[in-house]
Amino acid sequence: MPLDVVRLAEKAAKPWRNGGGLTSELVSGPSCNATPGWRISIAQIDCSGPFSLIPGYDRTLTLISGRATLGVEHETVALTPRKPVQFRGDILTEVRIGRSRALALNVMTDRRLYSHSVEIIQSGGNIQPTESGQANYVVALTGGRIGKAELAPGDLLWRSFPDPLLRSGVIAALIRIVAIA
Numbered sequence: 001m002p003l004d005v006v007r008l009a010e011k012a013a014k015p016w017r018n019g020g021g022l023t024s025e026l027v028s029g030p031s032c033n034a035t036p037g038w039r040i041s042i043a044q045i046d047c048s049g050p051f052s053l054i055p056g057y058d059r060t061l062t063l064i065s066g067r068a069t070l071g072v073e074h075e076t077v078a079l080t081p082r083k084p085v086q087f088r089g090d091i092l093t094e095v096r097i098g099r100s101r102a103l104a105l106n107v108m109t110d111r112r113l114y115s116h117s118v119e120i121i122q123s124g125g126n127i128q129p130t131e132s133g134q135a136n137y138v139v140a141l142t143g144g145r146i147g148k149a150e151l152a153p154g155d156l157l158w159r160s161f162p163d164p165l166l167r168s169g170v171i172a173a174l175i176r177i178v179a180i181a
Contacts, residue, residue, distance in 0.1 A: 008042055008154030020049040020095075023106070026156040027137065029114070029177065038109040038116065038177050040137055042154045045095055045102040054089030057108045060118045061085050062173055064141050064153060066102030068095055079104070082141055082171060084118040103154070105139055105173055112180070119174045137175040144170025 006026045013022035022044040028036035043061075045068060061070065063079040070077045071094040072087045079085060079102075087093055089108060109116045120141070137158055140151035149157055151170060 004158040005149050005151070006156040006158065008152065008156075011042075013044065017052050018049060020047050021045040021101075024154070026139065026154075027158065029135075035110070036108075037113045039107070040139065040156065040175055041106045041108075042139075043104045043106045045097050045104060048096040049094065051089075051093045051095060053092070054108065056110055056112060057089035058111050058116070059087055059089050060105075060107045060116065061087070062105040062107075062118060062120075062141070064103040064105060066100060067098030068102040068104070070095055082120050082173075084120070084173070105141070105154075107175055109177065114180060115178050117176045119176075120171065121174050122171050134176055134178045137177070139173045139175065140170055141173060142171045146170055146172065 008024055008026065011024040011026060013024045015022055023041045025039060025041045028039040030037050045066070061079070062084045063081045065081065068079045070079055070085060070087070073091055077085055105118070107116050107118055121138070135158075137156055138146060140146070140153055140155045143152050145151070146157055151157065
């Protein structure tokens with residue numbers, strides 16, 4: 001069965017509502033309104049400032065490059081490359097970046113309809129089979145090969161079939177989106 005690859009370089013970057021950066025949506029899923037029920041995107045953070053509030057959504061941000069801290073309510077978290085940080089989209093959240101822009105993987109799910117997890121995977125091993133009601137997505141955090149696909153940082157590989165996928169020579173984020181029954 002062929003692999004479906006979404007190339008970051010082929011995605012249009014859209015400005016944030018608050019003007020602090022750009023988002024390139026890699027893939028999104030259905031909802032009952034105009035806002036996607038879930039979304040996987042790459043965020044280019046150009047300046048420090050607040051994130052837009054997204055009520056009812058759970059988010060996970062994974063720094064790919066640059067330096068940044070995340071302020072969620074009264075807590076400040078230093079973002080470490082390739083370490084996912086979860087937070088609620090309806091809580092005031094602010095990002096502070098270093099001297100240059102930061103790049104991050106952003107996963108969001110409408111908590112009424114979906115849940116998600118983000119796991120960092122490295123060379124060697126297999127991705128476990130997809131369970132019923134679940135979709136697996138792999139986003140390259142470094143360039144390299146996953147199975148037969150050569151990926152650049154930010155590229156997404158989609159697999160929804162149950163056979164294992166060998167990964168080698170790349171650090172990536174394995175994202176699982178699960179529909180809530």
